[in-house]
Amino acid sequence: MRKKYLLALLILLLVGLVSWAGRIVYSGKEKPVVKDYVSWSEDVIKEASGIPVKNGDRIKPLSTYAKVLMLQLHGDHFLSFQDEDGKSYRVGPEGFLLDALLRPQYSKEMKIFQVENAEILTAVGVETKKASDHYSYNTLSPAIPQLFKLASEYEEEKKAGGELEITESQTLSLARNVRDYQLLLTYFNFARAGVVLPVIPGSAPDAKPKFVPTSTFMSAAGEIHKVISAHNKDGKEIPSHLVPILEQVLNHANDAKYGPVLLNNRGADKPWRSAGDGIISVFQATDPDPGPTIKDILALEGLYNAAADKKIIQEEKKSRFGKKTVRDVQTLSSIGTFKADLQENLQIQERKDLRREISYNKANWFFNAIFLCFLPAMVLVILSWLNPTSMFGRWMGWGTALFSTLGLLFTIIGLTQRSLIMHRPPVGNLYDTIIFIAAGVVLIALLTELLTRRKLALGVAPFVGFFLLVLSWIYEREEAVDNLEPLIAVLRSNFWLTVHVPTITFGYAAGLAAWLFGCVYVFARVLGLDKEDPTLRRLISRMTYGSICFTLLLSLIGTVLGGIWANDSWGRFWGWDPKENGALMIVLWTLFILHARLGGILKEWGIHLAAIVTGPIVVFSWWHTNLLGVGLHSYGFSDSKMDAVNLFYLVNLLILAIGVMAAILQSGKKRPLDN
């Protein structure tokens, strides 16, 4: 009877998880209307995603750049809206970036900016409906001067050493987002506006101002430079008709000075530069050969003209029924030309890494591990529990094992690819640890199942894989940073990154496995799922005990290794740094469990209750120490993370309380642990 309740609960939980995940993927936000919108074809998106972009401290595919930017601005990987006819659109990172760069008229209408706190908008006079909402650039536009004014005040305050309130730092980050977005809007102005040549005084009366593309004008830069130098030499002023033209060029250069689309400066040691810097370099004649830069600008103009021509878009809108249009073909070929030229100038290794990252982005290993592997495995394992001994149950069990192993495989492939792209071992930042620990716990659970074959550890595997990978996904969205960036000097040691970090991180995984097995025991006993079967109890006890030993082994070796590394990099073995202390706490706790067991203080119940405490201690070491704000680990917006950590503590306290009560109530039937 109890079992049916439990299964009903589990199914309910699963339905909840699925609908929650679905809500994230297809969030039912109120869809704004973007008039006349025409979407990019899949080919265009695919082609654009591989454009090399120099951003942060490395060269990356445009898809990575766009994804991080979109998360930073929008808080999500997708944007939804509809056109005036009610047709729905869902735009991903690449489309979002292409629209902002090439077709600002649409982009400005999209609800791009995520504002989590309506207060900061009411402060600058924007009408708000919900506490947390999305806003389009056009909605925010009138308030932007006031927003920037406030932001610069806060910036000053921060520089003076003042501590900002949460609303103030939120205002700062919104202003930063708006500024970053504006850089995209203006970037292609050189292609959009070109250069208007005014009528030279003394020319024919019917002469009209003439429009030329910026690149064409750049070809004449040499001549113009000569004229200006000649005038300067003679002490004369620059010819008056040249002044407004040069002003236009200068404006274009400034508009395109910052932003993602960079031109390869052709040469290993030369920094990449923006289109704006390229234009300026041609007019200042700083490059011996301006030809390649002019070619790049021409390519970008071609791309703009192909992609953004309003007339073509409108005609297309009327005539289009899902077929390839002239615009698609032209856009595709101009992106291809531009990309090929950039790629050609990359180092061989850079080109390899880029290709690898493009394929990594496309494969989306972790997302697929969640939804194609662990989720089905969760369903299968619940089905197998319905009637474990029947043929059906056995088949479902095999299915669970298959899908969980597949999920593990996906996770490991993803980790390996990340490793190859970064040229370092798999764990180097907090994001890496989540994935690595997910793989670690699933591996431990599957290996335990291999040894025990009671479908207990097997049941744990998909749940933990699912939960931890979803956590990594949430973390990625919250942080909105490129987590493939290279490491700082002190961490750039592949030897120690191979030896110390994975050991300690795998120790966390083992600790979490022990915690899970402890929880399984408590629930099995409390809900009577073990049917008073002593062999089953003894089995769970062995699983828990084994995981604790494994945790000790890894944490102890990992911690001492960390000390030796610290001794080589900072000259001290131990510095009582929070992270070090956290690792030591895991070691001390597992040692306590082992010794207390031998001393007869902890028996069967005691070991499992103690194993449950391992969970919070691991989480303290893994997350809490980073949130303490001591040393170099203070992050902004850490409140939500601290809340999550506290929630975890609270839940464990509850489980522990239930466990202690059950242990006291059942103490009469208590059996000593089998040694």
Place this chain on the structure above:
Amino acid sequence: MKKFVDFLAGFKLASTLLLLLLVLTWLATLEQVDYGLYPTLQKYFTWKNFYVLPHINEKTVWIPLPGANWVAGLLFINMFLGGLLKIRKNWRKSGIVLSHFGILFLLVSGGVSQLWEKRGNMALYEGETSNFAQAYHDHSLEISELDENGLPVKVSVIPMNILAQVQKAAEEGRTVKHADLPFSLHLSHYLKNCRPRRVGPIAAGDTPSVDGYALFKMPNQVADETNLNGCYLKVSTGAEALLFTGAFTPYVLEHEGKNYAFSLRKAIWKMPFKVTLDDFNVEFFPSRRPKKFESYITRNEEGADEKVKIYMNHPMRYQGYTFFQASWGPPEGEPDRPLYSVFEVVKNPADQWPLYSLIITSIGLIGHFVFSLGKYISKETRKASNA
């Protein structure tokens, strides 16, 4: 007696001590957020404190806990007796005995480090040479006898343990005599962090005033290195002065036709070799994060030169001294401004002991683990084949 030894060697004591050490580590981790690392360590991890009262969110918790050093000391005895002497010695237990030995050795190396480790830093611009390192926390009072050109001829040092006694004696102070000095000194009112200021009708200062100035006590800084120490000095000749680590020039006393310069400063110590910084490279990522920094130095010992490269994770170990690439400055250096390289200089007899301990412990633990797992698997296989 046997019962007592059994208790000392027992699992119950071991469990209690491990648990206590865990709780103390946890509390010390939380406390350093509010009080800074150094003061927290001075509270929890010293032999001075038999017990500590933890603070949570800056509020005192009135539950006394034993000082961590005493707990660790007792654990050491417990482990030595229980895990090494009394444990039944057979093949099955050999891994456990070995790992206990490794951990004991680790604790010994920790103790040796704490007692005998000297630690300081050396900052050099390119081309500069030095054979001195400056301590981080310890202070000393240096009295230099000067020649007619104002250069030191003989330096007498009042070391930090005497200064600590002065600090303890507060306003009473204590008299210090140095064999090389023709006068005695009375030092008092030692302040951990202070600033000299003019004495006014209301503000009297925290030391006796000298020429209308006194030292004013300041709150102790969380980062101990930034505290500026000071004290009041009365010389047996009758002269008086304020000594202050932040002073730009030393206090100079004239006595029997000779000049003596007094300076209260971070203690420095001399090394048996000289170090010249030949070249210093810093590389940044475009985002200004440090990519690598490396110093090329020449080590000179009695005329013999040796070129060495010191960089992150690759220190120079020589004659018991270890030089680490610690940092560089100035922090907001303009691109063309010369940079200096900072080495952390450590002299620690137990420098490499943790590595040996790790090897011993790992062999013990992994051996035991593999042995136990193997036994379990073979038992299961036997069970399966019997079934």
